[in-house]
Amino acid sequence: MSRDSEAASLSLAGLIAASGPRYRTATEFVEATLRTAILSGSLSGGTPLRQEDLAEAFGVSRMPVREALRQLEAQALIDFVPHKGAVVTEISASDAADTYAIRLALEPAAFALSIPHLDDEDFSRAADLIAEMDAEPDPSRMGELNRRFHMSLYARAGRPRLLALVEGQLAAFDRYLRFHLAAKGREHMSQDDHRAMLDAARAGDTDRAAAVLKSHMGTAAATIDRFFAER
Amino acid sequence: MSRDSEAASLSLAGLIAASGPRYRTATEFVEATLRTAILSGSLSGGTPLRQEDLAEAFGVSRMPVREALRQLEAQALIDFVPHKGAVVTEISASDAADTYAIRLALEPAAFALSIPHLDDEDFSRAADLIAEMDAEPDPSRMGELNRRFHMSLYARAGRPRLLALVEGQLAAFDRYLRFHLAAKGREHMSQDDHRAMLDAARAGDTDRAAAVLKSHMGTAAATIDRFFAER
């Protein structure tokens, strides 16, 4: 086992052991765990993924690993080269800008479609998530809460494929959110922006909501860009 | 072999035989051919995809078929249920509206990013594609030309992942473009819109270009919506 692969297996061990719910198939299990590992940063960009090593780490044969890698490839989380193998996609300033451009196009659209159909239950759930983020001490859990908050505001857009895309991009953004949090500290997690988004949604003001959302994403993008520039 | 699967194999036979370039792996071959078949309408929504039948039709074992199905699942072209099998995703008015919402968000953004960097070569290539569409008698080839025209205008956006998403959505739209063409005839393929988009791009007028593009997509969406309403 190579050094890189060994390190990958070790950092996976915790996630594998922590897999609470039993999945219906081994492929689902491997795919979900690997995706979490990549998005959370446990597997950093450039890490080679050897099928044999992964199979051993997960306690399955190479086959479910291969199918899981195929799906991750389609999600642009790994680079797959025939007869050579898979490597975790590198993160970079330009890739972050790419993700930002996609989010900037998709999320205001989803938000605008959703706002007219949001009800009191949605608003209170979003408010709860803001409170949860205020109280959450673990930075690694912040990504999921942030994602759920955003999705709770878009949920009534009535466009399942659009929402699936948005959720995927939000998850991809998690790889960069960690740097954002490290740079600004969690007290600057733009909770004011979140509250402003919720207020605008409550008021049914789609224009203001979209404007707040765009500036919210803009500041995050600027922070991350600065992070990459400074190293 | 079931009746549905037999029909699927028969409609695939032509595409399989017509696979000119040899792919590097059998999985690539199966995946590309199946995707083309689904997007072109050769495999219509709801068609069950039996692994054994596909393997026989492609002349390979079930394994590359399985890996190809995994990738198509990640592209939302098939629905995959564990232990039950894969089915070609159904098309519908609401799914068309979904695709439309996504395109409406992504394409104007890509267009605006690209316009400042388009050069004369890009413009002449786009003009050539308009001419090709005027001369193309085969409606089934129209989708590819339309896709290449749009992409030629977005190509300089400098955001590879954004462009990959746009290309995927344009391909998904091919499943509906066929109905659009059938309803309006090919002379109404909105070639005027295409020329207006190219003019605005040449003039560097991003606002006008985005406006033309949005209205272009809007008319297509309306036509397809009417098609679904009328049956």
Next chain:
DNA sequence: TACATCAAGATTGGATCCAATCAACAGATG
């Protein structure tokens, strides 16, 4: 008749084995 149960066939999921391809290195050759 309606419904529940269970057995047989069909189909997919997973494991193991073999073939094809790639990377690295040793040796030959100009």
Next chain:
DNA sequence: CATCTGTTGATTGGATCCAATCTTGATGTA
């Protein structure tokens, strides 16, 4: 000395076999 080439080991791609699960239809019972 540089470069090309052939060989070996490692890794992935593909095929075949077995296990697990689902579907379907027959059977029994209320």
